Amino acid sequence: MNWDWNAVSEFMPHFWDGLLVTLQILVLGSAISFALGLVWALLMRVPSRWVTWPVGVVTEFVRNTPLLVQLFFLFYVLPEWNVTFSALTTGVVGIGLHYSTYTMQVYRAGIEAVPVGQWEAATALNLPLRRTWTAVILPQAVRRVVPALGNYVISMLKDTPLLMAITVLEMLGEARLFSQQNFQFTEPLTVIGVAFIVISYLASLALRALERRLVH
Amino acid sequence: MTSGLWELVLQGVWVTIQLLVLSALLATAVSFVVGVARTHRLWIVRFLAGFYTEVFRGTSALVMIFWVFFVLPPAFGWQLVPLWAGTLALGLTYGAYGAEIVRGALVAVDPAQKEGGIALSFTPWQRMRLILLPQAVPEMIPPFSNLLVELLKGTALVSIMGMGDLAFSGNLVRLALQESAEIYTYILLIYFVIAFLLTRVMRGLEKKLKAGVGKTAPKSGTVTPEPAGIGGAR
Numbered sequence: 001m002n003w004d005w006n007a008v009s010e011f012m013p014h015f016w017d018g019l020l021v022t023l024q025i026l027v028l029g030s031a032i033s034f035a036l037g038l039v040w041a042l043l044m045r046v047p048s049r050w051v052t053w054p055v056g057v058v059t060e061f062v063r064n065t066p067l068l069v070q071l072f073f074l075f076y077v078l079p080e081w082n083v084t085f086s087a088l089t090t091g092v093v094g095i096g097l098h099y100s101t102y103t104m105q106v107y108r109a110g111i112e113a114v115p116v117g118q119w120e121a122a123t124a125l126n127l128p129l130r131r132t133w134t135a136v137i138l139p140q141a142v143r144r145v146v147p148a149l150g151n152y153v154i155s156m157l158k159d160t161p162l163l164m165a166i167t168v169l170e171m172l173g174e175a176r177l178f179s180q181q182n183f184q185f186t187e188p189l190t191v192i193g194v195a196f197i198v199i200s201y202l203a204s205l206a207l208r209a210l211e212r213r214l215v216h
Numbered sequence: 217m218t219s220g221l222w223e224l225v226l227q228g229v230w231v232t233i234q235l236l237v238l239s240a241l242l243a244t245a246v247s248f249v250v251g252v253a254r255t256h257r258l259w260i261v262r263f264l265a266g267f268y269t270e271v272f273r274g275t276s277a278l279v280m281i282f283w284v285f286f287v288l289p290p291a292f293g294w295q296l297v298p299l300w301a302g303t304l305a306l307g308l309t310y311g312a313y314g315a316e317i318v319r320g321a322l323v324a325v326d327p328a329q330k331e332g333g334i335a336l337s338f339t340p341w342q343r344m345r346l347i348l349l350p351q352a353v354p355e356m357i358p359p360f361s362n363l364l365v366e367l368l369k370g371t372a373l374v375s376i377m378g379m380g381d382l383a384f385s386g387n388l389v390r391l392a393l394q395e396s397a398e399i400y401t402y403i404l405l406i407y408f409v410i411a412f413l414l415t416r417v418m419r420g421l422e423k424k425l426k427a428g429v430g431k432t433a434p435k436s437g438t439v440t441p442e443p444a445g446i447g448g449a450r
Contacts, residue, residue: 015386063410064369065369068369068372069386069404069407070404076396080395080397144349158275159276160276161278162278175282186290189283193275193279196274196279198274198277200273213414
C-alpha cells in the first residue's frame with residue numbers, strides 16, 4: 001500500500017468545493033424535508049379517508065423504495081414532461097422528498113405525545129382550530145422532536161453522495177473525478193471517507209448537546 | 217417493453233435478491249458479534265467494537281462501496297468479484313447499524329435475569345446463550361425488519377459500480393427505449409413489492425419468536441421506521 005501525500009494536497013481544493021456542495025444539499029434538503037414532513041403529518045390528521053389514504057400510500061411508497069432510483073426518476077422523467085431543473089435542484093428535491101416521509105413519522109409521534117389535557121384546554125378556551133395548532137400543539141410537539149429530526153439530518157448527510165449518480169459534484173463526485181483524471185483512487189476516497197466520519201461524529205456530539213439543552 | 221427487456225429486468229431482480237440475501241447474512245453475523253462484544257466485560261473489547269460501529273456508521277454506504285471497489289484491490293493486492301465486493305461493503309456497513317440494535321436489546325433485558333444466571337453460576341457464555349439472547353432476539357425483530365428494508369434500498373447503490381442489479385437494468389432499458397417514465401415506475405414498484413414481502417415475513421417471524429417466550433406481538437404492525445443513519449441515542 002503506497003500513500004501519496006502530494007495527491008492529498010492536490011485533491012484538497014477539490015475537496016473543499018465538494019464539501020461546500022454537500023453542505024448546500026444538506027441544508028436545503030433538510031429544510032424541504034422538515035417543511036414537507038410537517039405537511040404530511042398534518043394531512044394525516046385530516047378526519048377524512050379521502051385525504052389520509054392517498055397520503056399514506058404515497059409516503060409509504062417513497063419510504064420503501066431506493067432513493068437512488070427516485071433520483072433517476074426525477075432526473076430523467078421530469079425533462080420528458082418538459083420540467084427542467086439543474087441536477088443540484090433535482091437532487092435536493094429528491095432527497096428532501098425522500099426524508100420528508102421519515103420526518104413525518106417523527107412529527108406524528110411528537111403530536112401524539114402532546115397530553116390530551118392540552119387539547120381539552122384549547123377547546124375549553126374556545127380557541128379556533130388554527131390557533132390550537134399554531135399556539136398550543138405545534139410549539140410543544142416540535143420542541144420534543146428536534147433531536148429526532150437532527151438524527152435524520154445526520155443520515156441525510158450520509159445519503160448526499162447518491163447525488164453523484166445524477167452528475168452533482170459533491171464530495172464523492174469530486175473524488176471520483178479527481179481519481180479518474182489522475183489514476184489515484186486511494187487518497188481522495190480515503191480523505192472523503194474520513195471527512196464523512198469526522199463530520200457525522202461532530203454532528204452527533206452537537207446533537208447530544210442540543211438534546212440536553214432542550215430536555216432540561 | 218419487449219420480452220427481451222423484461223428478461224433484463226428479471227435478471228436484475230435476481231442479482232438484487234442474491235445481493236440482499238448475502239449481505240443480510242453478513243450483516244446479521246457482524247451485528248451479533250459486534251453487538252455482543254459491546255457488552256463484554258473487558259473494556260478493550262468494548263472499545264474496539266464501539267470503534268467499529270462508530271466508523272462504519274459514520275461513513276456513507278456509497279463511499280464504503282467505492283472504497284471496497286477501488287482502494288482495497290491495489291492496497292492488498294486482491295480483486296473481489298463485484299457481487300462479493302458489494303456484499304462486503306453493504307454487510308459491514310449495515311452490520312454496524314445492526315450491532316446497535318443487538319446491543320440495545322441485550323441491555324433492555326431485565327437485569328434480574330442476568331443476576332439469576334450469576335446466582336446459578338452459569339458461565340458468561342451460557343448466560344448469553346441460554347438466558348439473554350432467547351429473550352432479546354424477539355425484541356430485535358421489528359428494528360431488524362426496518363434495517364432490512366434499508367438494506368434493500370442500499371443494494372441499489374451497487375448499480376453505480378456497474379453491477380447488473382435492478383436499478384442498473386432500469387438504466388439499460390431507459391437507454392434502449394429512450395423513454396424513462398414507464399420503466400422507472402416499474403422498477404420502483406418492484407422494489408416496493410420486495411420491501412412489502414420482507415416486512416410481512418419479518419412480522420411472521422416476530423410472532424413466532426415472541427410466542428416462543430410467551431409474549432404476543434403488538435397487533436398493529438406500526439413500528440416507527442428509522443433510517444439507516446440514526447446518529448444519536450447511544
